[in-house]
Amino acid sequence: xxxxxxxxxxxxSSGGLRVRSSKVTVDTSNVVGYLSYATQVEGWLDGDWxxxxxxxxxAYIAKAWVGNIQVIDPPTTPPSGKPxxxxxxxxxxxxxxxxSK
Numbered sequence: 001x002x003x004x005x006x007x008x009x010x011x012x013s014s015g016g017l018r019v020r021s022s023k024v025t026v027d028t029s030n031v032v033g034y035l036s037y038a039t040q041v042e043g044w045l046d047g048d049w050x051x052x053x054x055x056x057x058x059a060y061i062a063k064a065w066v067g068n069i070q071v072i073d074p075p076t077t078p079p080s081g082k083p084x085x086x087x088x089x090x091x092x093x094x095x096x097x098x099x100s101k
Contacts, residue, residue, distance in 0.1 A: 001044045001051075003074035006066040008039045020060045023049050032059055041066060044074075 010017035016034035023046075024030055033054055035041065041061065043052035049060045063069075 001046055002071045003042070004045050004050065004069050005040065005042045005072050006050070006069040008035050008037060008041060008061070008065060009067045010035070010037060010065040012037045017061055017065045019052070019054045021057075023060050025062075032057070035061065042072070042075075045069075 008017045016036045017039070018028070018031045019033040019035060021030045021032050041050065041052055043050040043061075045063065046060075048063050050063050050066060052059055052061060
């Protein structure tokens with residue numbers, strides 16, 4: 001997937017661009033909010049969708065309603081500003097001594 005930036009093109013008269021909790025468009029039960037016209041967005045391009053953070057939660061917007069799309073470098077830290085940490089278990093680095101009672 002590519003990390004992109006762009007600008008929403010959905011009309012404000014329509015309520016704006018729907019932000020969804022999933023990539024399902026059968027109904028509006030997964031709509032969690034709206035983005036106004038000309039809102040700058042960043043996220044991961046996922047087919048016809050863009051995966052974004054909306055109020056701190058993963059969400060999706062339709063790529064068809066985003067213009068001026070450009071591929072950019074992804075952020076080096078999560079949106080919360082906290083660095084991510086990966087913990088890897090390596091048995092060679094663990095010293096366990098078993099004692100019997």
